Amino acid sequence: MAHRNINMEYVNVPKTPSSSSNDQKWLRLVLLSFGLLCILQATLNVTLRIFLSTDTNALDLDGTCKNFTVKKKEDFAPFFQDNWVYFNTSLYYISTAKRNWENSRRFCMQRNADLIVINSKQEQEFVRTFHRFMWIGLTMTQGKWMWVDNTPLTTSYWGPGEPSMNLENEDCVESRFFEVEHTWNDLKCEDINFWICEKIMPL
Structure with missing residues (x-):
């Protein structure tokens, strides 16, 4: 009975990650960063709206401080x-x-x-x-x-x-x-x- 030669070179060797899985990880990281930036921008917009709405009483309608005339x-x-x-x-x-x-x-x-x-x-x-x-x-x-x-x-x-x-x-x-x-x-x-x-x- 003839015996086949078995090549053991690839037995129990872990698979190397493919390039497509690396691309997916980078895509997730980019999307996560973009989401955080959107949340930060929304927070800044809300803060500015609150600040401007509460501070308008300190200004005249033309945007100059009361009792203060700027001479050019x-x-x-x-x-x-x-x-x-x-x-x-x-x-x-x-x-x-x-x-x-x-x-x-x-x-x-x-x-x-x-x-x-x-x-x-x-x-x-x-x-x-x-x-x-x-x-x-x-x-x-x-x-x-x-x-x-x-x-x-x-x-x-x-x-x-x-x-x-x-x-x-x-x-x-x-x-x-x-x-x-x-x-x-x-x-x-x-x-x-x-x-x-x-x-x-x-x-």
Whole structure:
């Protein structure tokens, strides 16, 4: 009886995974990732809707915050071209000519401004930096020092010995002693002086 030769080379050898099964695993992984991304996107959309719906009360209908006006750069350009200077919330014009107090104020008012009203230490320091004798918007009115905006004088920066009232009718005020913190000096309104205008430009 003839015996067949049996080749044992492939007995009990595990099968190698086919390429089609690998492709299926990658496909499942891609689909799972895509599903997770969809869930994340939906969550973000819901969160944004809730946030925007609850936050609209803090905004005006035009999308700007209440009581806050944004001034564009173009709004200031004409003033800068005419040598106005921006500080804090106002524009200031420092004259290069001299006039009496009344004509100085008229110049400011023709430009929808007025002589400066100094209502803070920072503004007082700002005026000092120009090292120039200048009219400010303070005058004697019915025995009281009043600003041009009809507010009474509360905080003052009178120079040493001022207001002197040595001469009659020294009813107007200039910033004079710029080398010290307190610079104000009372003067006759008819005297000739430089001046400083202020135009309030709130942001």
